[in-house]
Amino acid sequence: MVKQFTGGVHKDGIFSAASLLKLTGLALEITVTKAIELHSLARRYGAVCVLRDINLTVSAGKTVVLWGDNGAGKTTLLKVLATKLRPSRGRGSVFGFDLNKEAAQVRKRLAYLNVFGGVYGTLTALENLELAATFYQKPLSREQLVESLAAVGLFEARDKLARTFSSGMKKRLGLARLLLAEAELWLLDEPYAALDESGKGLIDRLLAQAKESGRTVIMASHDLERSLNVADSVLHIEQGRLYTGTAAAKAAPLGLAHG
Amino acid sequence: MAELTFVFTIARKDLLQEIRSKAVTVATLFFSGIVLVILAFAIGPTPAALANAAPGGLWVALAFAGVISAAQSYQTELEDSAFEQLLLYPIPRATIFLGKLLANWLFMTLLGLLMLPLMVLLFGAVLEQNLLWLLLTILLGTLGFALIATFYAALTANLRARESLLPVLMFPVVVPVLLASVRATGEIVRLGNLVSSQDWLKLLLGFDLIYFVICTAIFSYVVEE
Structure with missing residues (x-):
């Protein structure tokens, strides 16, 4: 079945669609790269079961929206995918790398945006970004980092301490x-939360760019109407269970039905 | 070599945050100073008794200050979920531990050095002789203490009762380091006995090595949820 190939990273090495075709000299059938595969995955916090029997397959390049009530398990699922939390039961993989056994490899392929931005208040916006550049091993100059801040609307605030920022500005710094x-997988926890209209527009543009560049995006969002503009599928989480069928039924009135 | 860069970056970040907030510096300096003054006052004016108590006073002050320092180094991480983000960077988790350890160690060593003039002033300790050996004792003692404190502070960082649990959990483990540090300091300051102090310093070095290997190796499991 030939559907789409965006290039990707496998255990056997790094290759792209172009290099594969160059090697074979033929346009052959290429299977869809699986970005995420979860099988019977569960997660408990003590006696409380937050995720139950999650089965999910997401192809590379797709944008998936998770929605559900507060405490339904959206953030927990994102944290399990990010390797912040270990699954209590079941197994899962990201780009073929096991969430438990190859967590370090998984982390090399993802970028995570948490609700609060995950920034250091006693560092400036620029210092926060310098820190990230070091950890992502991107040798960028100060000018390039300032450009990155300007791209998210933080040029004026580049030398201000992040503790003086509003929630929306912290979210922009996280962006x-x-x-x-430059990760293959984006995990976004409530990306629209705390942002003003221009900030929400920025997220829309980034999601559109991510789709164009073949990035896989999983995002938890309460702003379903907005998310539907970019979503390939919507998954509904209720009391730790993932419902694709329910999502189709519930999403249908909003203009998206996806099984 | 990228790992070393990560370690120094994390240590630099922690120290820069402390220089800006001064939260730990003010608290620990004040606390350590008060401990030494009260202790000296309680012991009384007898020079011999004061000299005997000087090593204990120094390490009591450093131990309590070290707990505050280690706990605070994770407290700043928890604001705005920064620690969660730190754990998700594609860097070995051991480098996070080593970076925070380096920052805590440097801070404790600096605090130890600042306590030395107080020891001279309040306890009448004579430090000019064998000062290098005393500095070595402080370096090794604070390293052992920082190792345990940084490790257990990570273990309790996400717990509600972390402030009370941290000393309860770490002090039984850190006792050998404190005992060896007090005895080595006593041998150097009080008796000027370098041969005997070397035995304690070797023991201290042994503890440091063991704790270093164990804490670094299992840190990634400790921060795993």
Whole structure:
């Protein structure tokens, strides 16, 4: 089945669609790269089961929106995918790398945006970004980092301490860090939260660019109407269970039905 | 070599944050100074008794200050979920531990050096003799203490009762380091006995090596949820 190939990273090495075709000299059938595969995955916090029997396959390049009530398990699922939390049961992989056994490899392929931005208040915006550039091993000059801040609307605030920022500005700083990573997989926890209209527009543009560049995006969002503009599929989480069928039924009135 | 860069970057970040906030510096300096003054006052004016108590006073002050320092180094990480982000960077998690350890160690060593003039002033300790050996003792003692404190502070960082649990959990483990540090300091300051102090310093070095290997190796499991 030939559908789409965006290039990707496998355990056997790094290759791209172009290099593969060059090697074979023929346009052969290429299978779809699986960005995420979860099988019977569960996660508990003590006695409380937050995720139950999650089965999910996401192809590379797709944008998937998770929605559900507060406490339904959206953030927990994102944190499990990010290797912040270990699954209590079941197994999963990201780009073929096991979430438990190859967590370090998984982390090399993802960028995570948490609700609060994940920034250091006693560092300036620029210092926060310098820190991220070091950890992502991107040798960028100060000018390039300032450009990155300007791209998310933080040029004026580049030398201000992040503790003086509003929640929206912290989120923008988190976005600048996300872009710096140039990761294959974006995990976004409530990306629209705390942002003003221009900030939400920025997220829309970044998501559109991510789709164009073949990036896989999983995002938890309450702003379903907005998310539907970029989503390839919507998954509904309710009490730790993932419902694709329910999502189709619930999303249908909003203009998207996806099984 | 990238790992070394990560370690120094994390240590630099922690120290820069402390220089800006001064939260730990003010608290620990004040606390350590008060401990030494109260202790000297309680012991009384007898020079011999004061000289005997000087090593204990120094390490009591450093130990309590070290707990505050280690706990605070994770407290700043928890604001705005920065620690969560730090754990998700594509860097070996051991480098996070080593970076925070380096920052805590440097801070404690600096604090130890600042306590030395107070020891002279309040306890009448004579430090000019064998000052290098005393500095070595402070370096090794604070390293051992910082190792345990940094490790257990990570372990308790996400717990609600972390402030009370941290000393309860770490002090039984750190006792050998403190005992060896007090005895080595006593041998150097009080008796000027370098041969005997070397035995304690070797023991201290042994503890440091063991704790270094164990804490670095299992840190990634400790921060895993």
